[in-house]
Amino acid sequence: MSFTEPSRRTLLFLLGLLFFFTIAMGAAIYSSYRLSLRASQDLLATRAVDIAIGVEFLLHREGIDNVVLFEEILRSGRWDDLAFLALYDADGEILLHSNPNLIEEEYRDPTISKVFEERRPVSHFLRLQTGEMVFVFDLPVHLQGGTKGPYYVLRVALHTYPARWIVRQARLQGMLMGASVLITWLLGIMGYRSWLRGERLAEEMRQARHLAALGQLAAVLAHEIRNPLGSIKGFAQLMRERLGRAIFGTRPLTPEALVEMQADLATIVSEASRLEQLTRDLLTYARPSPLKPQEVDLTSLVRETVRSFTCSEVWEEKTPQLEESLEEIRTITDPEKVKQILFNLLTNALEAISPGGRIIVALRRASGHIIISVGDSGPGIDSQRAGEIFEPFFTTKAKGSGLGLAIVKRLAGVLGGQITVYRKEECTFFELSLPEMEAKEDGEGKLSHPGGGR
Template structure:
């Protein structure tokens, strides 16, 4: 896979991401804090109402020890209330039928030390959750127990609003992040598209210039090579023939460079057809056998995973020959260059692996650029041509490398319709 490049993380994008995370954390913390404080606020509201009602009820009870005046106390927040003695017998109840009955079979007078009241949430037989408030009241020198049971719906409105606010906030954050993600993806895509367009324009200009130079150089170069070959044949002195041979050798190298320039700048149209990938690889291996033997490099072809792919057989051979020749040249004595394949969806992944010196991580992002090379005699066009060929066949090429341990080139090629 391509090496990681810090330039992929543009500082504006990273800044917006950080700002978005901080903003989301602040909003989330604010909403969560509101939700956590909503219940205490509701409890405080109910407690304040209960204390007010208790004070009113105690004052009315002392005005009329028969407790008849207590029936005047009403509020939409009151479910019911009662007054009982120390034994738990109700001496007053908003439901007259319950006067004289015990509060409950297991009722015991609570210890009012400390706050002077006891409060809790209970569930009535109707299923409603209510707020129960117990506090002592003193009537005509006698201590009685006031039991106030309040509806919680209005007081809990703050809790419900907080829950709703938290839900809405979460939904807004989710939508915001979703939209932000889409904008980020489209912005990245647009940026890549602009870069690709600029690169294509640059490569087109480079290709035009290369083609012009190649055509202008080819004819004079052929003449130089021809005269040098003629001199090599007619010269008598061995030293003179050696110099003529050097001219021919360098002319041939320049011819190869010109051919590479033309292959890159004005490639022939690819003839896409179903081809036997295994056959192509074996033919390339046959061409490399002598070179590999000279360097004591072993060529290995994995027998599994092969199938037919869509491509141009001639250009495929050219590409594989270039890649595998590079691998053989980079592999030390006793090393191995292997080729394997496996099916992945609608593609065959062709893996070329060597045990050579590897590629500098700093060079990985640039190795497919035209004219980029670390070789003193290299043109820097070989891998650029390989990339162009594989892309013309609707394929992909990726590279990973560990310095000192070798490199791996992975070609993704479309499977032919009649492939297994």
């Protein structure tokens, strides 16, 4: 299915937003996990340093000859997260250990050699033979006594379960955030599928309305075209028969017959004019001519349009009471389109009134807009059908294509205005609101709203 440009922009925006949310959440999960790892290591390192300082103090006080010192420290439970303690000399021999069975054994460890060489503490993780991963802090210490010199390495090994709790919390948080991303994507996919269904249904409804409009157009055209064509065909056949009888001498043309034929020809011309007007209305509604704005004396334009309309035969038949209230207004607009709107509104008003009724034409300024209103004293519009009068092909009259007011609304939109209808003092008013335009010195137009405008 094809998407409209606003729908495509909305879809791309939502997809971009979803991808940005996913990337942001992924970065947040990664950053949170890295921070938790660093925090857990910092926690272990701080704890190991505290224990190492305490043990070093005990070694200075007790000396390294107390072989059960580390075992007693471990058993005392003073540091419940302590895995083991060990003291190494430069040859890698274990001088003290919390496990007495390992004392005097040699333990070759590159990390211990590095501490002896660089004389600085080193921390790392070490996996024991039991499979447990412990945090190890190796601290160079200077001790008096002993046979291997004053420098030794104190190893403090800690259980990692307190720090692992931080990491587990970070992993849990990451899983929850990942789940929220997954749920967001699932909801997004479901929403997208729902949106696609909505777009499909909207497209089907648009096509249905289009087909209905085409059907209505076909019905109106069939009705509006069939009647004039039927009249044209009937009168043309009648004239052919009369001319045939005159040519073959069976019935000569009398003056009365010529008068009848002239009336028939007038009817043919009238019906052809109806077809021409219908075609013109259809073209005006379907494809309005390009806007041609120019500086216009709107007061004179309205007055001349009304005067030319009062010269029509229908006007003379109904002889309505015309009331005019025209302010002096100059503006920039398309005069031909304004004339077309005014002509259609006057035609609608004249068809609505009974003989001798009132037609009111007014021109004024209001809130930065120009208002042209046409009112009539006709029976008014059914409130239940007021919203349909500007629809194409809608009409309650026996004759007419139902395009007059639809053209008014279409041209009002082209001019940047709007058309409204209301009932006041037993008269129905159609009000055309146009934005007021002022002329520049170079003759171009500038939209202005001196009164605040709508």
